Amino acid sequence: MDTATNATKSQAIIEAQQTRIAELESELGKYQGVLDAMSDGILILQDTFFDCNKSACRIWKADKGQILGRSPAEFAPEKQPNGRDSYLMAQEKIRAAAEGTPQRFFWKDKQGDGTLIDTEVSLKAVAINNEQYVVATIRDITEDLRRERKRTILYDRMEGIIEKRTEELKSSHDALKDERFYRTQVEDDLERADMELSQVFETSVDGLIVTDNKKNILKINRAFSELSGHGHDDIESKKCFEVFPCHGCDGVHCMASTRLMGRDRADYETDCRDASGKTVPCSLTATKLKNSDGVPIGMVVSYRNITDYRQWVEALQHSEALHRITLASISDAVFITDDNGHFIYISPSVKTVFGYTEHEVRWFDEISSLLGENFYDRTRLAAFGEIRNIELSVCDKLGRQHELMVNVKKVSIQNGTTLITCRDITEKRVAEREANLKQEQLVQAGKMVSLGILVSGVAHEVNNPNNYIMLNSQLLSRMWAGAIPALDRYYDDNGDFTLGGLKYSQARDRVPRLFDSVLEGSERIKRIVKDLKDYARHDSTEMDQAVFINSVLKHSLNLLANQIKQATYNFEVQYAHGRPMVRGNYQKIEQVIINLVQNSCEALPEKNCAITVVTRLDAESGSTVVEVVDEGTGISKTDLPHVTDPFFTTKRDIGGTGLGLSVSHKIVSEHCGTLEFLPRTGKGTRAVLTLPAEPHSS
Missing domain, CATH: 3.30.450.20 (PAS domain)
Known part of the structure; x- marks a missing residue:
């Protein structure tokens, strides 16, 4: 009788335990639905991470094994956008949360592949089995539209435990003591899971509600109470759309359940109305709540206040518009x-x-x-x-x-x-080249000043001995003419004799010619020195001088006589009849003519090639023209448009600077004239200098 009674009591205990397990399984199913509805990463930590959900792994692109046991600073760059050290800032936030002050802040995270993302982090202290932990909730705001569809791995672990324990209980044929032991372990695991899920549910920064199939609210968390303005007592026997209706709820139908038709989850944004009637912009995630057989028994809805987020988006749009205006300007x-x-x-x-x-x-x-x-x-x-x-x-x-x-x-x-x-920088480079040209011109002007000083001194030194030669040569010539009668008589009486190694019969006619050559050479030296002094004297800026073109050309050719002689056997000059005259600066026009003739001399490949210089008066156009025509190598078609550009030269390897024709072109422009370079048929170049003639030129 006692044995039967004991068996009956044991059976009653077993049935009571089975009922408790069923209740815990049902409660676990509800909390599992809560975790599935959460799109944020949940992490439990002390000094390092103790546990986390799948959303955290997704956000950080890391396995759970790569997260657990590590500190938050390891998933962040060295510095945060505000310049603070990530490690020190993380420790400060965790310490404040552990001391009872919840933390909510923006944070720069580093994913497992090194990609940086922006997250919103909430920290809150919790007690689990008399142990102090900090629950961290992170939300990836970089890709806010992409949410994790599975919130936690805790459900998988608990489901595995339940399945394992259930299989063990079904297959167990051991004694009642062993069966009770296994059931006790299952109860402990379920109670711990229930406690963990309850803590996560309550500490979530998102407002969470759990409803049945008739939309009756079964449970809410603290965040939902704060968001909606309704306390736990206010929601008793009320439906979700009666407490915190969203846009589209008409007091009969629930918008969240409508969006869940034909799917297990729905994400959308809408405006909700709190207890005071104020509109609150929210991001909603609605998830079907199912039993172990997969039959829907209700839903879990997550609410997030996105007022700050919308303001942030508007600020970003304003910033983008500002940047576009800046780039356009x-x-x-x-x-x-x-x-x-x-x-x-x-x-x-x-x-x-x-x-x-x-x-x-x-x-x-x-x-x-x-x-x-x-x-x-x-x-x-x-x-x-x-x-x-x-x-x-x-x-x-x-x-x-x-x-x-x-x-x-x-x-x-x-x-x-x-x-x-x-x-x-085209204009800048043009300005630089013009500045360089001015500098070169200043240097050239300095050289010309120095040359003028040098020439003045040299001219004085050359003129003095040259004057002695001219005077003494004239005196000696007269003395020779006076000695001729006496020398002729001596020659008639005594025959031919020598003077300085030269027979008198030859010297009598040759010596006068020698004296004439000496005098002619002295006169040439005097004339060259005078022209050189005129050319090298200080450059006058006067532009209203009466300049006779034939005279300028003669002086120029005197200075270039030696260079012309070395360049060609065939040099011809044709002067215009009369005295063609222009208004301008004598020295500057002389500089242009010298430059043109020098270029022609340098262009001749051999001395048999000719150079012809012609001056003429074009009565029809009222212009005075100087043409320099050579049989040189000519100018290529590609170089022709650039011959007057500053620093352009085809003679850089022999010291050319590319400034001669550029300066000449500028001088001609100052005189309101033109300077053209025309290729000749066959070979050579024809340079044409045209200047306005004075009306009385003839």
């Missing part, structure tokens, strides 16, 4: 390309630099089609991240040449990896 052309050079972004200012619209530039497809192949070193860019001050010469839409200063930098903007800025 600068003169530099800005491009963003991918690794292959395909355009991602083109600034509106591209038309200013290249003459193409943004749409026309996109037809080029790649930046190399616009700026040329390999205009920067990709290896160097990869090593240093930036290459500055690349100078390029490109043509715009109209074929005009532009000089650009290009900077290239590695970036990560949308799908773009390379930022390229182009600044048009």
Whole structure:
């Protein structure tokens, strides 16, 4: 009888335990639905992470094993955007939460593959089995529209435990003591899971509600109470759309359940109305709550206040608009390309630099089609991240040449990896060349001043002995003429004799010619020194002198006589009849003529080639013309448009500076004239200097 009674009691105990297990399983199913509904990462930590859900692994792109046992600072860059050290800031926040002050802040996280993301973090202290922990809730706000569909791995672990224990109980044929032991373990695990889920549910920063199939609210957490303005007592026997209705709820139908039709989960944004009637922008995640057989028994809805988020989005949109206005207002052309050079972004200012619209530039497809192949070193860019001050010469839409200063930098903007800025420095380079030309002209002017001083001194030193030669030669010539009668008588009486090794019969006619040659040479020295002094004297700025072209040409040819003699056997000068005259500066016009004749001499390949200089008066146009025609090597078609450009020369290897014709062209322009270079049929060049003639020139 006692044995039967004991068996009956044991059976009653077993049935009571089975009932308790069923209740815990049902409660676990509810909390599991809560975790499934959460899109945020949940982590439990003390000094390091104790446990986490799948959302945390998804957000950080790391396995659970890579997270547990590590500190939060290991999933963050060294510095936060505010400049603070990530490790120190994390410790400070965790310490404050552990001391009872919940923390909520924005945080820069580093995913397992090294990608940086922005997250919103909440920290709150909890007690589990008399142990103090900090629950961290993280939300990836970088890709807010992509949410994790599975919130926690805790349910899988508990489900595995339940399945394992259940199988053990079903297959167990051991004694009642062993069966009771196993059931006790299951109860402990379920109670611990229930406690953990309850803590997670209560500490979530999102408002959470659990309803049955009739939309009656079964449970809410503290965050939902704060968000909706309703306490736990206010929601008794009420439906979700009666407590915190969202846009679309009409007092009969629930918008969340409508969106769940035909699916297990729905994410959307809407406006909800709290207890005071105030509109609260929210992001909702609704998830079906199912029993162990997969039959829906209700739903879990997560609410997140996105008022700050919408303000942040508006601020970003305003910032983007501001950046676009800034880019549109600068003169530099800005491009963003991918690794292959395909355009991602083109600034509106591209038309200013290249003459193409943004749409026309996109037809080029790649930046190399616009700026040329390999205009920067990709290896160097990869090593240093930036290459500055690349100078390029490109043509715009109209074929005009532009000089650009290009900077290239590695970036990560949308799908773009390379930022390229182009600044048009064409005007700057022209100004620099003009400044260099002015400097060269100043140097040349300084040389001419020095030459004038030197020539004045040399002319004085040369003229003195030359005067002695001229005077003494005349005296000796007269003495020789006076001695001729006596020498003739001596010759008649005694026959031929020698004077200084020369027979008198030969010397009698030759010596007078020698004296004439000496006098002629002295006169030539005197004339050359005078012309040289005139050419090298201080350059007058007077532009209203009466300048006779034939006279300028004669003086110029006197200075160039030796160079002409060495260059050609065939030099001819044809002076215009009368005295053609122009108004201007004598020395400057002389400088132009000397330059033209010098160039012709240097262009002759051999001395048999000819040079002809002609002056004439063009009565029809009222101009005085000087032509210098040579049979030299000529000027190529490609060089002809540039012969008067500053620093352009084909004789740089023999010391040419490219300034002669440039300065000459400037001088002619100052005199309102023209200077043309015309290729001749066959070979050679014809240089034509045209200046306005004075009306009375004849």
